[in-house]
Amino acid sequence: MVPDTGIVHEHVLRTVNTVVERCWGADRETVAQALSEALAADELLSAPSVAHVTEAYLPDTAELVFRYLSTYDAAYDRPADDPVTIWLYETLGALANDLAATYAAAWSAYESPSLNGPAHDLPEIFPEEPRTPNKAERLGPDRQPGSAARRKAERAERALQAARETIAALDWPRIDEENDQLLKSLKVGDRRMVLWVKTRGIIVVGKNNSAFRAIDGIRDVRGIDIFAGSLQLIGKPKLLSTRRQAVLTDIPPEGEEAIGPLFAAHRIDVSFTAASRWVG
Template identity: 75%
Template sequence: MVPDAGVLHEHLLQAVNAVVERCWGAADPDTVGHALFETLAADDLLSARAVAHVTEAYLPDTAELVLRYLTSYDAAGERPADDPVTIWLYETLGALANDLAAAYAATARSSYESPSLTGPVHDLPEVFPEEPRTVRRPKRPRPDREPGAAARRRAERAERALHAAHETLEALDWTRIDEENARLLKSLKAGDRRKVLWVRTRGIIVIGRNNSAFDAVDRIRDVQGVGVFAGSLQLIGKPKLLSARRQAVLTDIPLEDAEELSPLLAAHRIDVSLTGTSRWVG
């Protein structure tokens, strides 16, 4: 049975999807070209001897489009329906499917027996009365110059970053953070200074670089809207006579957060005052 263009198009789409999954995140021309060649060669319909020359003719342009597809989107996810690279890739695979179908049909009409059964390949122009149409190199995608396009892309990137930051916070063990804070605060002496991270949206403070959550929270503090602020905590004196409470100063944390943050340290018998950045502290 001679495969039609629809069947061949489906095989091509599946092959390209496999290449995209295989090369995602590590796309370079050699890797993509090699992966595409291997994937097409593994499909019997796309690599049959009677049509192999058609597939090979499209291979460079198809590999270039797959590479452009992989490198033209900054994160995994759903691409816009009108994405030009996706459209050109889909249409190129459609053209290849049509030419493969024509080659199959020409072979079926011919009395020529496949060289895979009878011996070496010979030049037999009469086998293919219909020459596959010339493959045109697709034009390079034009940048989206519609008003607000750049702003929309920035907003989409910011939204993805904020979503990832919230997922990071959700995954943290806040009970463990509090326990590690308590151990560190208990061991602090007058003059000791430690880095802190204040998570306004969670009402949590992470004290000291040795806290197991410090690095994870520090990586997301520059994400707009996540509400993480970096500062430093320093004990400024010994407990007063007949008092177990200690005094500390907290720098670089927004002053408007004092009412919410102070009780967290008061629970550890530390009275804290917030101040702006000062080179004299510590």
């Protein structure tokens, strides 16, 4: 019996869930190794006729599982529209579809021994390259040159679109109000993380800001232009001035002109510096 997409998808989800349960807090290499071993242990996902499909998806899937595990402390902390989760589930669905299509293509080339004489065990006669299906049949994985790069580019574009939608859905006036409250309470020596959303021209200060997790969770998406740094107050207001002094680290130099006025609105003058263990 040829496994359909639903059955294959169940195996894929069960395998990835096993890795998720085992690897909270693990580094990238550990997650990749655990996923590779889990996929190899499932006979349906590692059969000789489909192993090349699983192997092709392994690097991207391992990276997404790692991001899924490292973005939040626990699964229940993750919002429903989390882009990493969306991207991961889309990738797992694509893997299941390609595996099922490869199984179907391999099975369609099989001829019964009762009609054509003795044959080897079924798994051994699956062709390395399934025959070209008719238009009416379901196509197998795209093996044309550049297809892997094209799929990767499509996944990157979906992730970028999801990240943009996450940013657009945030309550930006509320973010700025929370920034103002936190900055007013800072004392000399206090240090807080800062996210600069370049495309929106706004900063998010401190992990307690209601938008911090959502924005931090998408800042690794290529093309989204979100930068992380840290802010530290370094002195009291100068004589006859209500403005405080602070230093901002890790933000790229091109952000200085844009970010200065953002903090100036909160009566803080910032100077920019590269990361240093002596700051803070």
